[in-house]
Amino acid sequence: MNSIEQSTLSTKLNKNINYLKEKFNHSTDLKIRLITINEEIKREVAILYLDGITNTQNIQDNILTPLIKIMKFESVDAVISRHLSIVDVIKITTLDEILSGLTKGKTLVLIDGYTEGILADTSDWQMRSINEPDTQRSIKGSLVGYNEQLKVNVNLLRNIIQSHKLSIENLQVGNETKTDVAIIYMDGYVDKSVLEETRKRIKEIDVTYLLEARVIEDALEGKKTLFPLVFTCERPDVTVSALYEGRVAVLVNGIPYSLIVPTLFLHYFHQPDEYNSKSGRYGNRFLRFFSWFFSIILLGLYVTIVRFHHDWVPTHFAKIFFKKSDTLLPIIWEIFFVMIIFQLLTEASLRIPKSTVIIVSLIGAIVIGQTAVTAKIIHSITLIIVGINFLSSIAIAAGGLYGSVLTMRIIFLFLGFFFGLKGIIIGLVILLIYMASLKSLGVPYLAPFIPFRPKEMKDAFIRGDLRKLINSKHSYPHKNRI
Template identity: 45%
Template sequence: MKNIKKKLDDNIQHIKYLFNQTSDLVVRNLKFGNEKSEHAAILYIDGIIDTQIIQDVVIKPILHFKETVEVKNNLINLVSEVIESVNVKTNSEFQEIVDAIVNGKTAILIEGHDIGIIVDNPMWNERSIEEAHGERVPVGPTIGLTEKLKSNINILRSIIKSPMLCVENTEMGLISKTQVSIIYMNGIVEKGVLKKVQSRLSNLSVKYILEARIIDEVIEGQKSIFNLNKTTERPDVLASALYEGKVGVIVEGTPFAIITPSLFIDAFQTPDDYYFKAGRFTTRIIRLMGFFLSVYLPAIYVTLEKFHQDEYSKKIVKSLFSDGELLPAFWEMLFLIILLKMLTDASFRIPKSAIILISLVATIVIGETAVTAKIIHPASLITIGITFLASFLIVYRGLADSMATLRFIFLLIAVFFGFSGLIVGTTILILYMTNLKSAGVPYLTPLIPFRYKELKDTLYRGDLKTLINSKHSYPEEK
């Protein structure tokens, strides 16, 4: 059956069938009206609704409902009007009733009527608002987003107190529906970007959504080693992006927001840049240097060791490249990169009580023992240490995977082709990045294509008053 029937028992049995006779589906039968002649059923999932609210705003008003001859044919509308809830609607389709129940709402069916009443009163368990752990800053707001979409919208509206803030809600998933919200500032948002996001999401067809990564990939629209969208767990970062004309997407159950377009230069900006007076001209340059060190330093070391040892004295060669170690520089780099990757991965997954032990073991294995045993040269250890330290400057802003991939690619190029290969590889990388687009916006803008007016918030932070009052614009896709 597609539509609700007038026979109450048939409707209840069909809903139980659709829920596979699950034991937590509660059916509360009741009689109301002057002579208790009207029969109704209240259906909900136990544990995800507030039963006290059901008792106060649904059952009591219905039981006190006074029926007259004039209202007999308009019973559904009148019953829905007496329910003391801000969100009440009616629907005649079984699928809508079922979707409402699984989303923590309450359905009311009445004998002799082929329309159901839906009352919104969910009681989902959720964690309290906490500090944003992945994007900590020394100055500024510290709260992070949660897994509940409505809570996130509430936080965002507490920051952006404007009717220009628009939220478009949609449900995705064939088996299990997940709510997704597209957020933007009307009148400020880049229309082309918004249309592209709306179009790509409207074409998504999946059975279910457990995390926002599938949404992220759909919005990106192409495969790339770079993240063409930015993710953030900070509501203030999301608010700032919306003021700049960008589009945000929040997925129910995911404690972070997706921001598009995301440009290469965005990875070197942090929220506290706008709170400090110092560092306007140096902080982002240092982060950019960290990116280059993280990507190129191991490759440069391998190139110098393999192709240019003869250009240095024996003392320098012994100090920097070779002192009878078992492994050549390339394998030292590869070994250390893999070992540190294992250590990083393990540190996020083992119990917190074991982190100190892992750190101690890693220090012994990677440090003193490997050097003393003549397996790894001390300079190799220093090189990898600087590489990973530099990567931590921007690891949480979308370039972690990109840096790891590029580091390995340039390491391979270096061992075979030296500096000539690195120059050619860098040229190909720039051409590749030039052709990338984030929601239709060139990934390297405003550097390529060069846009002088947009440089005010790139490698340096411009005057705050000028930044706040200026309008951001993005080159349109051709």
């Protein structure tokens, strides 16, 4: 075949079948069913599908049986309109679209003598049941989380938002393997600038295949930053709330969470519990903020006290725990040792069977922690401080902020060790300036604080009245173009 023949179907059925076999490397799951229709003029027809991802009973009842019953063949359009009883059926001519359709679980009907084929959606994908989210759980409220099927996830959103204003744009990303991506927004609520930029950046992604949503996250974030500029969400109800706030959600087939933009720093301290219950509306966000603050500077403050500021603690306490400490490792190596232990325990808990997580935790807490203190490898205060630091970082893990904490705690640890309190203060000032310079698709990261927007403070530090929040529209500042 020349290049023209390879791009479109041939009138010869055997030529088309051989081409498709070669393209699939004679894969055994490519099934071909040959039949003969029309008693007046014998005409060969081939039904092709990939076994395992198609519903063979659907093919039998709605494609094969109607084709066999055809007594007079008129045209491909007549077959589609009069005989095939499947909702999603299209006429196709290009081989690239045929290959893409077959890999998505569609069934191909080829008729000898015609350069047109028929693609019918008979996909039957295996999927897990809908479960409660793992990391963004709620004490009260919805227990539904996303799964890996894009159609199921869209169905969950449609079930909550039963409105014609819910708009869904389907795109495909990937040159070799085309992955379905959905851009979702609420017409009349969405920030138009954010929507246009989201659409543009996703369309500009040039990759061979897309298996991880991180590729889209990188595209939406633009430049590399210390903080996440895209919020990852496992809960449909949180996604719906974001859509009504004028934000844009992106769903990727095969990924059990949504990507939400624009993302503000404040969003990482909001949790569904605050909107589903009366308690916690005033203090929980402050608690999470201080947890984040402690998680980045606590280790730095600790080494600062040990090295430079013994006078901050009672004299008797400082003499016992700091001046007369007889542990084997220097203070900074003690901290790194305990941090590595905690990180190893976290990694082990994620990689091993769930039934053995408790055993590993007991080994880490009793054997490693207690033995290390008894053997005077590390100080007991160091173990306590690093433990508090670890728990503080876990408290704000949802959404993607946890990764930035790991880096910042190391930075402030070295600032406190080498420069003391002045180094930590200077580091905090630089951090504030850096965060103020960040933008999530053109929206300032620290809004509504920098720039200050009083109207948007109703859902900032505390959760405001729900009726007022629901009836008010959010707006986002766009000082500079991206």
